[in-house]
Amino acid sequence: xxxxxxxxxxxxxxxxxxxxxxxxxxxxxxxxxxxxxxxxxxxxxxxxxxxxxxxxxxxxxxxxxxxxxxxxxxxxxxxxxxxxxxxxxxxxxxxxxxxxxxxxxxxxxxxxxxxxxxxxxxxxxxxxxxxxxxxxxxxxxxxxxxxxxxxxxxxxxxxxxxxxxxxxxxxxxxxxxxxxxxxxxxxxxxxxxxxxxxxxxxxxxxxxxxxxxxxxxxxxxxxxxxxxxxxxxxxxxxxxxxxxxxxxxxxxxxxxxxxxxxxxxxxxxxxxxxxxxxxx
Numbered sequence: 001x002x003x004x005x006x007x008x009x010x011x012x013x014x015x016x017x018x019x020x021x022x023x024x025x026x027x028x029x030x031x032x033x034x035x036x037x038x039x040x041x042x043x044x045x046x047x048x049x050x051x052x053x054x055x056x057x058x059x060x061x062x063x064x065x066x067x068x069x070x071x072x073x074x075x076x077x078x079x080x081x082x083x084x085x086x087x088x089x090x091x092x093x094x095x096x097x098x099x100x101x102x103x104x105x106x107x108x109x110x111x112x113x114x115x116x117x118x119x120x121x122x123x124x125x126x127x128x129x130x131x132x133x134x135x136x137x138x139x140x141x142x143x144x145x146x147x148x149x150x151x152x153x154x155x156x157x158x159x160x161x162x163x164x165x166x167x168x169x170x171x172x173x174x175x176x177x178x179x180x181x182x183x184x185x186x187x188x189x190x191x192x193x194x195x196x197x198x199x200x201x202x203x204x205x206x207x208x209x210x211x212x213x214x215x216x217x218x219x220x221x222x223x224x225x226x227x228x229x230x231x232x233x234x235x236x237x238x239x240x241x242x243x244x245x246x247x248x249x250x251x252x253x254x255x256x257x258x259x260x261x262x263x264x265x266x267x268x269x270x271x272x273x274x275x276x277x278x279x280x
Contacts, residue, residue: 002069002239004232008212009064011132018148019209023135027063028056032072035101039074039109040138042093050085052077052114053139058211061135071106075126075134077142082111120147122277123154133211147280151209153270154278159193159200160263161276166193167256174245184241187248191238194259198224198231201259201266213238224262230255 012020028036040054058073059065078085094107112126119127131146149155170190177183195213198220203209206219217235221228234255242248271278 004214004235004239006214006218007066008210008214008216010208010210010215013151013207016148017150017207019132019151021132021134021143023057023061023133025061025135025137027061028135029060029063029065031101031103032060032065035072035097035104035107036074036137038097038100039072039107042089042097043076043109044138046089046093047076047078047085050078050080051139052079053141054137055130055134055141055143056137057129057133057135061133067103069105071108072104074107074109075130076109076111077114077117077139078111079114081113081115085111087111114142117142117146119277120145120280122279123149123158124277125158128155128158149280151203151207153204154280155209156200156203156266157271157275157278159197160266161271161274163193163197163263164260166190167252167260171249171252171256174249177245180243183243183245183248187241188238190248190252191234191241194234194256195220195231195238197259197263198234201262204270227255227258230258 012022014020036056043051043054054077055075056072057075059070060072090109094109097107098104110126116124117127117130127146128149130143132149134143136143167190170186173186174183177186192213195216196211199210199216202219202223205223208219210216213235217231220231224231233251237248237251267274
């Protein structure tokens with residue numbers, strides 16, 4: 001089991017209050033560059049005319065990765081909408097690369113259309129991730145064309161507006177599911193969402209942001225000390241996912257329902273119209 005460690009940090013904020021992108025290609029160690037090159041080659045061989053640009057985000061381009069624990073998060077921007085592309089090769093390709101490099105804890109490929117990324121008036125998660133965490137490794141970078149972001153209600157809304165739906169989706173996927181790998185993947189996914197939602201509840205008070213789990217848990221606990229044990233469990237399940245659906249669903253029925261209600265209360269104050277994306 002992986003122990004909870006006080007690792008991770010809040011992202012830097014400049015004098016004007018905007019989030020600073022601390023990622024760079026120079027931070028990526030050579031062995032990870034080899035994996036990234038293979039990912040690029042596979043993507044370009046399958047979608048040679050569709051790919052506008054490719055980005056790496058997460059701990060690896062920040063130089064804060066942990067060998068065997070960190071994964072490689074790839075964002076691929078395409079000219080066409082992903083639902084109109086043939087992506088049936090992705091799962092097999094990812095599995096093949098995963099088997100080849102044991103120092104990487106998985107590879108995640110996310111496909112998004114150029115039209116989706118060109119959102120500059122409202123806060124939207126993929127443009128935000130590219131601007132604040134991404135580094136371009138292929139094609140014409142869109143990062144400089146994206147707006148600057150602050151740790152404010154618009155950003156918090158991105159984590160909270162869909163929270164209830166995502167928790168219910170996880171419960172549905174877990175019900176009557178006996179595929180252990182699938183259960184663990186779902187557990188880790190939804191618990192990470194919950195921990196980051198905990199930070200979103202206090203972004204306005206702290207004027208701070210991170211995607212790292214421990215500092216997210218820590219700031220949440222500062223404002224909700226009575227719920228610290230439950231959030232610590234969510235953090236534990238995120239890095240040590242359960243393999244039993246019933247226990248995960250039970251936790252989601254309890255703490256999951258509480259944080260859904262907390263998110264609803266936040267939305268009533270900062271987004272009563274329940275807009276999907278708030279203006280920057």
